[in-house]
Amino acid sequence: MGSERDAPAADRDADAGPPAVDLAGVSKHYDGTVAVEDVDLRIREGEFFTLVGPSGCGKTTTLRLIAGFEAPTEGRIRFGGRDVSGVPPEERNVGVVFQNYALFPHMTVGENVGYGLRFSEPPGGASRAERVRDLLDLVDLSGTADRDPESLSGGQQQRVAMARALAPGPDLLLLDEPMSALDARLRERLRLQVREIQRELGITTVYVTHDQEEALSVSDRVAVMRGGTPEQVAPPRSVYRRPASRFVAEFVGDNNVFEGVVAGTDDESAGGGTDSPARTVLVDIGGETLRVAVDEREDAATGTPGPGDRVTFCVRPQHLRVGRAENGLRATVASAEFLGETTRVHLDCDGRDLVVRAEDPLDGTVVVGFDPEDAHVIDVGD
Numbered sequence: 001m002g003s004e005r006d007a008p009a010a011d012r013d014a015d016a017g018p019p020a021v022d023l024a025g026v027s028k029h030y031d032g033t034v035a036v037e038d039v040d041l042r043i044r045e046g047e048f049f050t051l052v053g054p055s056g057c058g059k060t061t062t063l064r065l066i067a068g069f070e071a072p073t074e075g076r077i078r079f080g081g082r083d084v085s086g087v088p089p090e091e092r093n094v095g096v097v098f099q100n101y102a103l104f105p106h107m108t109v110g111e112n113v114g115y116g117l118r119f120s121e122p123p124g125g126a127s128r129a130e131r132v133r134d135l136l137d138l139v140d141l142s143g144t145a146d147r148d149p150e151s152l153s154g155g156q157q158q159r160v161a162m163a164r165a166l167a168p169g170p171d172l173l174l175l176d177e178p179m180s181a182l183d184a185r186l187r188e189r190l191r192l193q194v195r196e197i198q199r200e201l202g203i204t205t206v207y208v209t210h211d212q213e214e215a216l217s218v219s220d221r222v223a224v225m226r227g228g229t230p231e232q233v234a235p236p237r238s239v240y241r242r243p244a245s246r247f248v249a250e251f252v253g254d255n256n257v258f259e260g261v262v263a264g265t266d267d268e269s270a271g272g273g274t275d276s277p278a279r280t281v282l283v284d285i286g287g288e289t290l291r292v293a294v295d296e297r298e299d300a301a302t303g304t305p306g307p308g309d310r311v312t313f314c315v316r317p318q319h320l321r322v323g324r325a326e327n328g329l330r331a332t333v334a335s336a337e338f339l340g341e342t343t344r345v346h347l348d349c350d351g352r353d354l355v356v357r358a359e360d361p362l363d364g365t366v367v368v369g370f371d372p373e374d375a376h377v378i379d380v381g382d
């Protein structure tokens with residue numbers, strides 16, 4: 001993920017051509033149920049773009065709207081600037097992979113892949129047999145063309161489904177929870193393979209998952225959806241480090257969210273002759289005052305909090321250090337989950353739940369503190 005940048009998406013849209021997929025004001029209602037509401041998304045050419053969010057947030061419906069299996073109640077969908085309203089799915093030149101591989105048991109692996117060519121000839125003048133062979137090579141299943149699909153593992157079957165979707169040379173690949181039927185270890189391996197194939201082909205890909213770790217690990221950008229609408233659209237690192245809302249902060253990884261009122265600014269951090277955009281504010285969280293750095297450049301969207309403003313900020317568990325009294329809080333250990341490489345410890349801090357990471361077992365009363373720069377301001381209000 002080295003090429004990924006943290007710049008806000010809007011900054012980088014300026015130098016791009018028309019988006020590969022453009023959703024403008026798209027809604028989908030079913031008899032009073034709002035599945036998707038006023039969605040604006042611009043997915044770039046060659047991008048691996050992921051829709052992530054809890055069950056029922058509208059991920060699959062958004063994907064089905066892009067595929068053309070559903071028509072929007074409102075709004076427009078364009079591919080490369082071309083309005084595709086009224087274009088049926090088979091004419092949209094998209095490849096779709098679903099959660100249940102849906103391979104035909106009465107066909108061989110090769111015939112299943114060849115089935116992807118039922119509406120079109122192989123691209124580039126290849127024969128059908130060549131195309132099937134090339135695709136099986138691509139998904140690392142060379143030599144399996146004559147096998148019965150049910151003799152393959154779940155991960156292999158899903159790669160056959162992917163080869164079938166790619167057979168006609170689609171402009172766009174849509175993947176709906178393609179890993180969810182597989183066990184955890186296999187999912188990790190397959191997601192890397194999917195990412196490699198996507199990079200090799202440079203194909204614009206829209207991926208749906210409810211698994212935030214999966215979303216962070218494979219995507220160029222992620223849309224975190226809630227109640228039918230994306231709440232934040234950004235590269236994985238931005239979504240993780242600078243969540244735009246409390247919902248995103250708590251959905252993507254563990255987090256500690258605090259609310260309080262700005263009691264003042266920390267004069268030592270103000271200006272000081274440097275061009276650092278960071279300023280530290282003192283936040284009263286109800287009896288305790290914590291120092292929180294506000295990066296006036298990074299946090300421009302939330303505005304700079306001043307005295308009396310209500311602020312919501314978060315600190316990741318790995319930044320809430322056990323034994324650090326400075327800028328810290330006292331808490332008691334409530335429970336611990338041993339995770340192998342680390343232990344996730346739940347603390348009770350005057351009725352507030354906190355989560356930290358620890359290498360050694362903890363019990364009793366502890367102090368936990370954080371660097372003001374490791375806090376992120378999510379929201380500023382009056």
Ligand code: ATP
Nearest residue numbers: 030033034035054055056057058059060061062210
């Ligand atoms: P999951 O992760 O559980 O698959 P999702 O984020 O993909 O969820 P959708 O399947 O898009 O969510 O559904 C969004 C909302 O729209 C849900 O409340 C769902 O019940 C509703 N919905 C989806 N399809 C239909 C339909 N055909 N008829 C009525 N309601 C629907």
